Amino acid sequence: MENNSLFQIKKDIETCVGQKVQLKANKGRKKAFIKEGILENTYPSIFVVRFENEYEATRRVSFSYTDVLTKAVEIVVCKDNRKICAS
Structure with missing residues (x-):
């Protein structure tokens, strides 16, 4: 079941x-990181999100499925407010 859920998320x-x-990423100890970015690419084990800030610096962060x-x-996809999560 877990592999099927991971496959669906991917x-x-x-x-x-x-x-x-x-x-929105949990940083531990009741701290959260909330930012908007562009989903740049997907790989077999991870996906990459590109963030830009007010200083015109680009930051790419990878997360696992x-x-x-x-x-x-x-x-959450901003266009249609659809949340991507496991069923």
Whole structure:
């Protein structure tokens, strides 16, 4: 069941490549990281989100699909407000 869920999460994320997403990541101790960025690319084990800040600096951060499965990371596609998560 877990592999099937990971496969579904990966498939859902792959359909959103190039779209603007809002990402919420738990940093531990009740701290959260919430930013908007572009879902840049997907790989077999990870996906990459590109963030830009007010200083015109680009930052690329990678996350694993397991992070989404365990709800350490939540992704919301900004265009249609669709949340990508495990069913």
